[in-house]
Amino acid sequence: MVNAVWLSLIAAGVITGLLTGTSEAVTRAALESAGSAVTLCFGLIGAMALWCGVMRIAEEAGIARWLARMVAPAARLLFPSVPATHPAIAAVAMSITANLLGMGNAATPLGIKAMEELAALAGDREEASDAMCTFVAICTAGITLVPTTIIAIRAQFGSVSPAEVVAPIILVNLLATTVALIADRFFRPISRTR
Secondary structure, three states, X not given: OHHHHHHHHHHHHHHHHHHHOOHHHHHHHHHHHHHHHHXXXXXXXXXXXXXXXXXXXXXXXXXXXXXXXXXXXXXXXXXXXOOOOOHHHHHHHHHHHHXXXXXXXXXXXXXXXXXXXXXXXXXXXXXXXXXXXXXXXXXXXXXXXXXXXXXXXXXXXXXXXXXXXXXHHHHHHHHHXXXXXXXXXXXXXXXXXX
């Protein structure tokens, strides 16, 4: 579906360029944008390497597990159907911790592991369990306390104060997570009646 959307947008741009006689400008803009994307990616490599290294050190030093233990009570509260001693709670806590630290790349494999644990707990059913839906809602809202990628992008493009957006991002993330959790709880009974 997403591929069809992108294809239609590209086709509409090319057709509009041909009809308006600006196909050369469309081609130039496409090539410049592709070059900018590569430059941006190279600029992010340093920040990602730094924060992946910090996360690795935190894991080796036990700080990540300590943070996960701090998040575990909230995880048990959010996932009442998951037993407190089940490995799914630890996997969920680690994924949430990685998201809190702004480590999307580290959070993805941890999130997959958490979802596998939640699926195993649900008995590998065809439909998602309540805990799986709650986990997706939390991950989609993406609560982050340290938005490292945003800071790195702002720094790369010459922002005078790249970290000035941290407070608004935290506020919006808290609001989005709250709304996601409320929606998860509100729509759950409705989905069961179908």
